[in-house]
Amino acid sequence: MNKDLFQDFKNLSFDEEMKNHTSFQLGGPVDVFIEGEGIEDIRKAVEICKKENIPLMVLGKGTNLLISDKGMDGLVLHIGEAFTDIHREGQDLVAGAGLSLKKLAEFALKEGLTGLEFAHGIPGSVGGAMTMNAGAYDGECVQVVKEVGLMTRDGDYLVVAGEDMDFAYRHSRIQDEGSICLWARFALKEGDPKAIQEKMEDLWQRRVQKQPLEYASAGSMFKRPPGHYAGQLIDQAGCRGLYHKGAQISQKHCGFVINRGGARTQDVVDLIHTVQKEVKDRFGVDLETEVRVLGR
Ligand SMILES: Cc1cc2nc3c(=O)[nH]c(=O)nc-3n(C[C@H](O)[C@H](O)[C@H](O)COP(=O)(O)OP(=O)(O)OC[C@H]3O[C@@H](n4cnc5c(N)ncnc54)[C@H](O)[C@@H]3O)c2cc1C
Numbered sequence: 001m002n003k004d005l006f007q008d009f010k011n012l013s014f015d016e017e018m019k020n021h022t023s024f025q026l027g028g029p030v031d032v033f034i035e036g037e038g039i040e041d042i043r044k045a046v047e048i049c050k051k052e053n054i055p056l057m058v059l060g061k062g063t064n065l066l067i068s069d070k071g072m073d074g075l076v077l078h079i080g081e082a083f084t085d086i087h088r089e090g091q092d093l094v095a096g097a098g099l100s101l102k103k104l105a106e107f108a109l110k111e112g113l114t115g116l117e118f119a120h121g122i123p124g125s126v127g128g129a130m131t132m133n134a135g136a137y138d139g140e141c142v143q144v145v146k147e148v149g150l151m152t153r154d155g156d157y158l159v160v161a162g163e164d165m166d167f168a169y170r171h172s173r174i175q176d177e178g179s180i181c182l183w184a185r186f187a188l189k190e191g192d193p194k195a196i197q198e199k200m201e202d203l204w205q206r207r208v209q210k211q212p213l214e215y216a217s218a219g220s221m222f223k224r225p226p227g228h229y230a231g232q233l234i235d236q237a238g239c240r241g242l243y244h245k246g247a248q249i250s251q252k253h254c255g256f257v258i259n260r261g262g263a264r265t266q267d268v269v270d271l272i273h274t275v276q277k278e279v280k281d282r283f284g285v286d287l288e289t290e291v292r293v294l295g296r
Helices: 039-052 101-110 126-132 173-177 193-210 230-236 265-283
Strands: 012-017 029-035 056-059 065-067 072-078 086-089 092-096 145-151 157-161 180-187 216-220 247-249 256-259 292-294
Touching: 039 056, 039 072, 039 145, 039 180, 065 265, 086 101, 092 101, 101 126, 101 193, 126 173, 126 180, 230 265, 247 265, 256 265
Parallel strands: 029 072, 056 072, 065 292
Antiparallel strands: 012 029, 086 092, 092 180, 145 157, 145 180, 216 256, 247 256
16 A cells, blocks of 8 residues: 555554554554544545545554454554543533543543443543443443444544444444544433442452453453353353463453463464354354454
């Protein structure tokens, strides 16, 4: 591809290693990496990609991604620092897509608004959460999202109501249409700050106890298969702690694949295939990855 097409962008790099941008610390180089500076910047990038038929991937905090060792073709557009504004309107919060869910939940706490406690411990961004309909414990984005600001792959700007986001379990329309999330509006309720804080702290402690947060990972590797828990099936299939060249099924939480250090993406992929086969052979259940596996 002709990298010169992107020369006008201020915050640009070539052959950027994706392992520096993912919580798994895995992934080879992408042709072009752009730090989004604003809406017009994004529109320009989208238009070039459309015209020149260049693949475009949007990156949030990289906490749900497994990217090939060989890297990625095309452009990675990072929605980060320039999209972290947040403000209150009545009982709503409006937050930029680059804001972390942690900061979003902390802002809600400061404002005495309840409804986002579940999001506090999820390590992604608002944009990633809109893409994945992120959720934890008793909460999920679908319950609190009122509107989302999107840019289509044609460069059009849309404001989409929460009920039109096609939210489902770890799914939204963003996955189908490849649109870019710019911001989201959350409808919250007045709450007791002490109770909000206690709930956030309780959920965080549950995470610390159950999840291998001390290792690089992308969180739960597999979607919950209907009627089962992925971690339980993996455990019962004898895969707890299974190790392959630096990649391991966590001893602490079998739903997590962790990078113990030195793993490559291919090693994680091999381990995933082993586990999928063991669970299928044993229980006849297909484990589908929740983590987005991308790249060359
Ligand atoms: C330790 C750990 C614990 C986790 N716990 C949970 C949990 O409890 N619940 C849960 O749901 N998830 C959990 N996750 C997974 C992850 O944090 C969520 O899926 C999160 O929503 C991903 O956000 P992100 O910004 O990191 O997205 P990324 O990983 O950067 O991207 C994920 C997908 O979203 C797309 N995307 C990102 N930003 C945008 C945007 N602005 N516009 C359009 N598309 C975009 C990407 O193209 C990609 O397809 C966990 C991960 C880790 C590492």
